Amino acid sequence: MTPALSFEELLAWSDESTQRWLQFLAENPAVLDLPCGIYGTSNVLGLVRHIVVVEMRHGQRLSGQTVSTYEQFPGGPLEALLDLHTEAVARFRKLLADPTQDWAAEMEFTSLTAGTLRSSRRKLLAHSLLHAVRHWAQLSTLTRAAGFPTGFAGDLLLSSALQ
Numbered sequence: 001m002t003p004a005l006s007f008e009e010l011l012a013w014s015d016e017s018t019q020r021w022l023q024f025l026a027e028n029p030a031v032l033d034l035p036c037g038i039y040g041t042s043n044v045l046g047l048v049r050h051i052v053v054v055e056m057r058h059g060q061r062l063s064g065q066t067v068s069t070y071e072q073f074p075g076g077p078l079e080a081l082l083d084l085h086t087e088a089v090a091r092f093r094k095l096l097a098d099p100t101q102d103w104a105a106e107m108e109f110t111s112l113t114a115g116t117l118r119s120s121r122r123k124l125l126a127h128s129l130l131h132a133v134r135h136w137a138q139l140s141t142l143t144r145a146a147g148f149p150t151g152f153a154g155d156l157l158l159s160s161a162l163q
Contacts, residue, residue, distance in 0.1 A: 005162070007096055007125060012161035014129045015089050017136050017154050018051070022082050024150050031148050032078065038138050045076050047139060051132045052081045055088035058128040061109055062095055062121055070112060092128070 025031055025048065032045040041047045053073045060067045074080045095101055103122035111117050119127075136154055143150060156162060 007129070009162050010126070010129045011089065011092050011096065013156055013159050014132050016159055016161040017133055018085050020150075020152050020154075021136050021139070022048075022078065022085070024152070025078055028148055029078075031143055031146070034142065034146050034148075036139075036142060038135065038142075044139065044142070045078070047135060048078070048081050049073065049075055051135050052084040052088065054131050055128060056084050058124055059088045059091035061107070062125060062128075063091055067109075092125070095125075
């Protein structure tokens with residue numbers, strides 16, 4: 001047997017990371033205004049928006065729903081972005097619980113930054129879940145350098161979401 005992480009486990013880790021970050025940001029609102037150029041954002045709130053908008057758009061795409069434009073999503077406040085994340089996670093959980101999903105099926109879609117792409121549904125789901133974790137790691141460096149250490153580690157090894 002090949003050792004592997006399930007998408008359910010990956011989703012749990014991604015959600016745990018996002019929940020920790022959103023709690024940290026709620027407790028440290030000054031961090032939201034820190035300058036941040038990741039993905040062309042102007043501040044941390046813009047990066048948080050980017051993270052959850054990507055989750056929502058890919059969740060819509062994988063669910064076969066009309067994909068909202070980036071501009072249709074709120075730019076804040078933090079609570080509204082938490083609601084979007086919660087909705088995206090629920091959407092991913094529903095998809096993962098559905099045994100009729102064909103994860104090998106290829107789909108074509110338009111990305112905001114890379115143009116038209118072709119991907120398996122499985123790869124798009126993996127990207128959706130790892131995308132947030134990657135950006136939280138970038139944000140960890142930014143906040144620490146600005147004097148706002150989080151006090152928690154984002155490492156999978158230290159996650160309670162995976163045994």
